[in-house]
Amino acid sequence: MSSSSPVVTKKARASKDAAGPVVIRVPEHTVEIVSDSGEGAQKCGQIFGQVSAKMGNGAWTVEIIPAEIQPPARSGPGASGNRIRIGTQPVTNWGDAANLVVAFNEQALLARHELEALHEDAIVLVENRWATHDDDDIRREWTTAMEVLGKQDYRIIPVPMEEQCLTVTDNPRRGKNMFVLGMLAWIYDRDIELIRDAIRQSFRKKAEAVARANIELMELGYRWAEANLDFRVEVPIEKPPTPMIVLNGNQALAMGAVAAGMDLCAMYPITPATSVSHYLGEIFEDFGGIVHQAEDEIAAAGVAIGASYAGKVAFTVTSGPGLALKTEFIGLATMTEVPLVVLDVQRGGPSTGLPTKVEQSDLLAALYGQPGDAPKVVMAPATIEECFHMVVTARRIAELFRCVVMVLTDANLATGVQPFPRPQLDPRWQAAPPDLRPVPEGVKPYDWDPASGLSRRFIPGQPGGMHTLTGLSHDEYSHVGYSPDVHERGCAMRSRKLAVFQTTLKPPGVYGDTKGDLLVVGWGSTKGAIEEAVDRARARGLRVSSLHLRILSPLEPGLKEIFSRFRKVATVEINYSDRLGDPYITRENRRLGQLAWLLRAHTLVDVDCWTRVPGQPLRPKGILEGIESMMPGGHA
Template sequence: MTTAPSPSPPASAAAPSEARRERTVLSLPEHTVEIVSDPGEGAQKCGQIFGRVSAKMGNGVWTVEIIPAEIQPPARQPSSASGNRVRIGTGPVTNWGDHANLVVAFNEQVLLHRHRLDALAKDAIILIENMWATHDDPDIRQAWTDAMEELGSASYQFVPVPMEEECLAVIDNPRRGKNMFALGLLAWIYSRDLEKIKGLIAQEFRKKAEAIYDTNVTLLERGWRWAEDHLDFRIDVPRVESNRPMVVMNGNQAVAIGGIAAGMELCAMYPITPATSASHHLSDIFERFGGVVHQAEDEIAAVGVALGASFAGKVAFTITSGPGLALKTEFIGLAIMTETPLVVVDVQRGGPSTGLPTKVEQGDLLAAIFGQPGDAPHVVLAPATMEECFLCMTTARRVAEALRTVVIVLSDANLATGVQPFPRPDPSEQWFAQPPDLAPVREGLRPYDWDPQRGVSPRVVPGQPGGMFTATGLSHDEWSHVGYTPDVHERGCRMRSRKLAVFQQMLKPPVVNGEPTGDLLVVGWGSTLGAIEEAVGRARQEGLAVSSLHLRFLSPLEPGLAEIFRRFRKVMTIEINYSDDPGDPFVTAENRRRGQLAWLLRAQTLVDVDCWTRVPGEPLRPGQILQAIHDSMPQGASR
């Protein structure tokens, strides 16, 4: 390998016999891989399969999809970069890391994009398609030259790979085969099990003709053989054997399967990025468990169908993203007013408006809690891992039915598309809520017969003998009669609010990661968990008195926060949403817009909670958070 970029890739790959004599095996506790291409060349699929097979072989894995903002951007443009980052480790992997150590790039322009984003390690190994340096088009040759000159600022180790030439020996259109060839390269480099990969390919193309499977396997094996014959290095990331069976899935799959495990019976949704794939997973298997997936004509209809099904006694949920959540607001308010159980999953993306459909952000927190007109108390919770995406669905169903209210689950694009292995959940009775009691309603029972101690009333469903009543979104009394006096509305608001007050007292205080006292407490929520805890771990190794806290329940907030916060000299949230830079000359302490969780915590605890936030359109990196910790340590902090 060589580090000197040139108009044509350096002849860095060894000849076959030489490679076999001088091959080096690098044994590392973890390694991060990126596969990047133009859209439509299959780099995402390559990364997904590589990540899944690594997990199935016993490595810790976290994957993140690299998705351009446009559906079909122009080819060979930096902004067109599409692919996948896969971080694999000997132990559990909880985030995508800081930089990629090895990259497979289908052209120099997408590689340039990742370079400009500081996504690559300075000494990264780059396996790059070598056809562009000698392309017939002089503009492409010049673009290659210019890109390689810019890439020369880093000490990358380039390995030219004739992907086009190798794939043409198998398939007429190499754009449809490079991803499997690249998968073969990675399989050899990291000693992945080819038979397991073939099984995943068979699963992926199970609805296609057998010839398509055969072609993909041929390309896979050709990539393996090319790497075996030409590369002088391999990378070994040791695996840990586990006695517990593991499952490998992304967050959207976990949400879908969690809905099934919770006994849900209907999912109504309208397609929206990045939530749509959850319904795809459901549509494949939900019917086997007696469930129905309903694709509505729009977001409003979707939540209306789910609400109607739940009102009729079924267990229903809807899945959307930020723009869809905005459209569902009025029906969510109706569910709260009529006290109809409903689960809403919001897979957050960048906003506002259409915003960043394919990018991660945590911008919906305050909208999820306060976005409904009037006083509309309900539960909001946020999973932090793929396993929690599964478990949150079982929790959401039980809470929604126990409190007769709406539960909003805040996932995000990082969780939705990323893959992580976790122990196969053992079925538990706690997954299931009690079904509605359909026995005849006792005489005199009112449809909103609120328990003054809990704010909850018995659930009455249509068709239940003696249970007929007029449902209304208007303010009403215990008989569901429209209220015309102030005390009726006051009592309804008080009972709906009491549900959350009583529920909050049932929650356990959150657990501090690290020492219970110190100089700085970092607070997060959602998918930032792994990056925050890794950064805090590094800071503690440096001698900094830093701990972290991660919240799952956001409405109501978990108890004891004010007491925990007062044990630290400074409290700071880490979030993927916007906040003003306090150094901005136009920003003051009074007009500064803060991170959304910081705003919430300041209001609820009366503690001066600071924040460090970014909206990069990608997950936060542990190194970024570590630097933020250094910059935010209070004066006189101990080391």
């Protein structure tokens, strides 16, 4: 195997003597796997992340996704893959940079380098066939890339992936990912039987021989690494005290819907929300549920509203452009007080924007997207665990308050994998079967409690309850209102419900000291990265704390009082905002991040913001720089 022995650049290769490989023992490590789209780096990364979590490591995975199914080969923007950060303790975000990178070609690697995705002394395992490729251009590209990369402090190890794979398969393009998985399994000492199970599970819809061939490739990679690599990485495992499960955010949403007893999901395909329906499509009928793929986003909302109106709360799942299309129907559900759950997996916008990439820019559209006053509950999970539980909560709130509840997740949560304590399912989470008893005489379709605006809804099939819901302004009999006070009263009743709901909430907790110089406010999937940045800032002596919002409408109570204990308040968001110092941008015309607008409006506090829209999760390092720049009287 002389031709395939690793070449080591920059750093001297540790001798592979009887003592075996050097073991790098660390509390956490971040791996990236990047390939051309279609070469399966994602599958490899998913299995690696899943198995790591199952073994008891903390884990957070983030997919690196090009927008196209088959972008040009060996192109930077076409790089596809996965980042997996594993730790001894729970991992709350994807970290700053990768400690180990496996690249299927040097262009994908170069792209990640240019995006500063690699730690300065990262170990790099890169497919070496391009170095000796028949095509002159490709050889030249390899050389140029290696010149750039060689100037860094990376330890680059070319690996004969294809050459090795060819020993067991004719089509290495479709097996390299398993070879790489095997290498990683050896490097990180993963449970090989769990890996085999995961491969079988992954290929369960194909012929058995497919799984077998993939397992063989994985084992080949394992043996190759064992024979040729001089290092291993140990991230010690501490078994968590409670039983855990490992899900991605969209699976958690789907399972949450099941746990909530919902049984109708109406949707239209849209990235990155669709996989909720893929997963539900596989399991939902086992629970008596239906995934209805409607003819468009609008119809999906309409079918969900029709189904909710006639029985248990139904839900629809979408992303930004779909949310825009559903706007009118969400207004109708609000006006008619038909409960509805809308799951919005946010991506970058406006328009088609960044279909596969994360942003938090549906916030204000969710709150204020409807013409007219359309009060609704808007909530946002910060973790995958919360994705699960929040759907359960959303269903209950929708039913109790006869309103629309929107749950905003994002592309980061959707595809990321995290372990979390296995939910102890409770039958009370589930919607009761529809009550078809006669409606007592005299009860009106909107029998609003004048103080709270709450009323009981009745559904078709209940004798004595006949009425016509309408999106027109109406009185408590659901009669179209023609006098000026009818609309005033209807608006008040619908709005009042949010105030009532707010009385059930507690003020949010503050991470860090409850007073200080700067309070960072975030929402959604950025929680872990913000808190890690806050920890680092505090370690540097900065008086910084953070606060994370789960309920955005109505806002959680007590914010103004909490804000008053800090010299400055600023949001951190994956949203666009103008930066002072840019041409034309002044304090007067500066457009802020969406959460900053919202908090200013509600609290009259001069909330600042640090926002970025890189189409990827924020890194703690970046947030730390943001914190430093925003310290009152500080660096700026």
